[in-house]
Amino acid sequence: MLNKEKNLADINRSLAALLGPETDWLANLANSSALLFNFMEDLNWAGFYLKKEEQLVLGPFQGQTACVRIDKNKGVCGTSYAQRKIMLVEDVNQFPGHIACDPNSRSEIVLPLIVKGQVIGVLDIDSPQPARFDDLDQKYLKEFVEILIEQTDFSALIENFS
Numbered sequence: 001m002l003n004k005e006k007n008l009a010d011i012n013r014s015l016a017a018l019l020g021p022e023t024d025w026l027a028n029l030a031n032s033s034a035l036l037f038n039f040m041e042d043l044n045w046a047g048f049y050l051k052k053e054e055q056l057v058l059g060p061f062q063g064q065t066a067c068v069r070i071d072k073n074k075g076v077c078g079t080s081y082a083q084r085k086i087m088l089v090e091d092v093n094q095f096p097g098h099i100a101c102d103p104n105s106r107s108e109i110v111l112p113l114i115v116k117g118q119v120i121g122v123l124d125i126d127s128p129q130p131a132r133f134d135d136l137d138q139k140y141l142k143e144f145v146e147i148l149i150e151q152t153d154f155s156a157l158i159e160n161f162s
């Protein structure tokens with residue numbers, strides 16, 4: 001296993017252990033962003049935007065202060081939310097409508113959080129290095145999000161939850 005892959009696998013194992021029996025969404029999102037920010041190399045931001053009405057609103061994160069509200073379909077985050085898909089952007093300057101919260105960001109990956117069929121938010125990770133993220137990052141981050149969703153009670157964030 002490559003060092004990079006081992007590190008990603010370790011992060012996912014650590015996530016399951018770190019969350020443990022805790023299901024509180026705010027605590028789990030806060031710790032998840034700290035885990036990614038401290039153990040993935042070459043990041044300048046890692047955190048969550050959460051859906052409120054039709055916008056994304058800044059949630060727990062690590063890194064520089066960031067823009068608070070992102071409209072559906074705007075930027076990389078709003079596109080991931082609207083299209084319900086992972087966005088892997090090798091060069092943010094080539095992405096039409098990219099929202100530059102930190103001018104040092106060069107590449108970015110955004111994963112939607114889909115719970116009970118609804119997008120409740122996105123995980124956004126930025127790097128000052130061009131093309132920092134690849135298919136391997138995508139594979140393990142997808143698993144990271146699955147573990148997070150599996151171990152967290154997001155019912156307070158799901159509209160019309162019953």
Ligand code: SME
Nearest residue numbers: 066075076077098099101
């Ligand atoms: N770059 C993102 C905005 C969020 S910040 O990077 C933290 C975007 O284009 O959606």
